[in-house]
């Protein structure tokens with residue numbers, strides 16, 4: 596692997612920005628983690644294709660980031676390239692007549708939600724308050740207990756690096772699960788077509804406000820986190836299970852099971868990734884012992 600050769604080759608590609616030894620604690624909502632050998636922003640499709648070609652040629656491992664709101668980065672960092680999608684991937688186009696929105700995966704989900712509201716299109720209300728990008732939300736099939744991204748998706752366009760081509764998937768060509776999809780891990784979501792419904796602006800606003808109020812009541816907004824750490828087991832609330840185990844407030848170093856929501860492990864200021872992992876291990880072991888349930892992490896790990 597040669598990151599220096601890669602940096603040299605990448606510097607010649609238009610619409611590519613490369614930062615070496617980038618601190619990832621500045622790039623994640625957790626504010627935790629070491630450095631990435633390379634942090635690369637691709638502002639166009641051409642830039643992305645060319646970048647991946649270079650990384651493959653130079654044998655540099657890579658991972659894709661949206662806004663890093665669901666990622667725990669190891670304290671040792673990531674000895675590869677973190678890729679993010681820039682300008683060309685942030686476009687949002689709304690067709691009110693067909694109630695469809697086509698958006699680049701680098702667009703913030705909050706913007707997609709607001710565009711839907713501005714055009715009186717219903718369907719995105721559940722996503723109000725979910726941080727991160729549209730690409731991250733599709734990849735995670737983000738949502739609430741009752742509403743998921745997959746319900747509003749019509750089509751997804753990805754770049755498949757292994758085949759070096761674009762691929763278009765209709766909604767029903769992808770298997771959508773609880774915070775998972777059947778899209779190959781290496782595929783990069785580039786664009787998403789959303790099918791919404793004509794609605795009433797006042798009703799949409801009311802639903803969003805309700806959803807936001809619920810979120811503010813039940814989530815620790817003031818402290819850095821990655822949202823829910825574990826997936827809910829079928830028909831159960833993992834937050835409630837953790838709370839009933841008496842684990843709220845349990846801490847290791849600067850990582851603490853939130854007093855507000857049992858399934859949030861917050862960074863109280865000085866948490867390391869190792870602290871978070873230790874708290875996760877304690878929660879996992881206690882829940883397994885108490886309920887016989889083996890929790891699955893929702894958070895994604897990088898550099899472990």
Ligand SMILES: Cc1cc2nc3c(=O)[nH]c(=O)nc-3n(C[C@H](O)[C@H](O)[C@H](O)COP(=O)(O)OP(=O)(O)OC[C@H]3O[C@@H](n4cnc5c(N)ncnc54)[C@H](O)[C@@H]3O)c2cc1C
Pocket residue numbers: 624658659660661662663664665666680700724725726727728729730731732733734735736737738739782783784785814816820821822823895
């Ligand atoms: C306070 C808080 C509240 C949250 N509430 C919710 C909630 O209610 N519901 C919910 O589902 N989640 C929630 N989350 C988690 C998180 O916001 C979502 O999972 C979000 O969709 C992740 O988007 P992101 O852009 O930050 O993705 P990242 O965290 O950067 O990445 C997440 C995963 O998606 C992959 N990915 C990102 N972009 C792409 C792409 N273009 N192509 C392919 N793969 C990609 C990454 O490789 C990674 O595996 C919350 C997080 C926080 C901090």
